[in-house]
Amino acid sequence: MAKRSVSQKTIPAKIDGNGHYPNGSNLSFNGNGDVSLTVAQALVKVLEEIGVRQAFGVSGGAMATLWAALSNSPLIQVIHCRHEGGAAFAAAEAYFTSNRPVVVFTTAGPGITNALTGLFAARDEGAKVIHLSACTSAAQRGRWAIQETSSYTLPQESFFTAGQLFHEATVLESPKQLPQIARRLALGVAGTGGFVAHISIPTGVQSTPIETPLPPAQLTAYPPLPSQKTILEVAKLLQEGPFAIWVGFGARHATHSIRQLAEKTGAAVMCSPRGKGIFPETHPQFVGVTGVGGHESVIQYLQERSPLRILVLGTRLGEPTSFWSEAMIPAEGLIHVDIDPKVPGVAYPFAKTYPVIADADIFVKALLDAMPVRSSQQLLFPQPETIEIDGEVENLVRPEVLIKAIQSIVVDGSDAVVLAESGNSFTWSTHLLRFDQAHRYRVSTGVGAMGHNVTGVVGAALGRGGKAVAIVGDGAMLMNSEVSTAVKYQAPAVWIVLNDGRYNMCYQGMFLLGLTGADATIPQADFVAIARGMGAEGIRVEQESELEAALNRAMSLSGPVVVDVCIDAMRLAPSKGRNKSLSVQGVQATKSESQISFPLV
Known part of the structure; x- marks a missing residue:
């Protein structure tokens, strides 16, 4: 799908005799x-x-x-x-x-x-x-x-x-x-x-007049460059045994060089939640997403294959990416590449860490020349797990069925940017969606504020001049959606609302931790009526059989659309690792429940 151009202002040809721009700017x-x-x-x-x-x-x-x-x-x-x-x-x-x-x-x-x-x-x-x-x-x-x-x-x-x-x-x-x-x-x-x-x-x-003209802006970037000695030392370390590559959002501009490095060396590749798509998720060397909403296949790979080192590119390895799990640290530790010298060694202060302060793309391109080609024999790595979906249900929509439809119609069927809101929307989307291109998936991890991508989708759509789709919860949608703003500027934004009448990550999390008494339910809203009341299109989905037609219609319209999906609130989201991380930090869990997702072990 081709990008739709955003209307841009034209430069006025001249200033009239009264000191005005033709569009009314006073000078x-x-x-x-x-x-x-x-x-x-x-x-x-x-x-x-x-x-x-x-x-x-x-x-x-x-x-x-x-x-x-x-x-x-x-x-x-x-x-x-x-x-x-x-x-x-x-x-x-x-x-x-x-x-x-x-x-x-x-x-x-x-x-x-x-x-x-x-x-x-x-x-x-x-x-x-x-x-x-x-x-x-x-x-x-x-x-x-x-x-x-x-x-x-x-x-x-x-x-x-x-x-x-x-x-x-x-x-x-x-x-x-x-x-x-x-x-x-x-x-x-x-x-x-x-x-x-x-x-x-x-x-x-x-309104104070300036006295002298301003000099022109100088826009020159000076990225940190790795020394040849550093490149050769890293190449030597990586040749001492099998290694894996851990890709983060900071390496999003290095997608081609990372793929070249992986294929040249046979290394397994995993990524952070924000790093989805930087390395193709359907590639046979991709073993999964780490952290919130991630895959157990990562742990399976680390336990079965035991790489000697991990080359970390552009991720801070914070809690959303690693849960600080010691299972993620191989015998000889990490080679950690980042443009910020304060990053390497912080998330895992006791792990062996070889820091490299450099731009990921510049570093990997230099490393490529120093690494020999590995045997052409293709290794079989564990693959990210999927969720088996049985038949069709009559009432409500299972979140995993919704995500499957989004994969087919939005991810595979368009070039739209997909943004997932904090909460269960984040975990369902991160766990089940698969991207083979960078710059197509956005989640907020460090801050993780509700409302980030509910409103961010408007900026994404206007910024690219094309379709942007937000997968959001009803609680976040009720905070501040900027649907009215999207209507005013006809932003091609789509909201897919997981409507279950509750803050469901909190609701399910409290249940799984065995904590009682807190009320995370909210009155169920009619987002179709709300959307239409602000001038946007609204589409209601109450059964799984209605999903395909609703999503196709939403993607075909040029203006803002809200798709209100009544989901089954009792389907457990893939957030096991987050709950275990809270337990490690002092939240006392009193019950255990089988759940999918990247584990903290």
């Missing part, structure tokens, strides 16, 4: 008749130069001038959302489908705080997102301004300075700061890792 002239930009307009010009083409956010009086400057940009599409959190999640997913930096814009006070979870997730996921906000002007600080945003109301070191949340953050108090801000934004966007910045502009400063 001022200096004494010589030359155009003079305001701070807000100049910052937007910087964003255009560094490649920003989309901005997601919610308006407000304190940032009216900045909003107008963004809206009158000839290059940047402004998507006005219903909630700042949804805007931030959408911006992060727009980055991953467009590979361009994306802006989040908010007003002061609650505009900033509402966006924080989405920005936190953007940083954890490795997105490039620039948050533009308003704050209270100096003369009004401490005087109870509306939505006051200053040191009197918010911690400056967390929100307005670089640290755990933002790679770069500042309050733009003067036009003279613009050249340095522009330079730092350009460097961050050009870097090899993620980049989340916050530029907050006092309301009164936004």
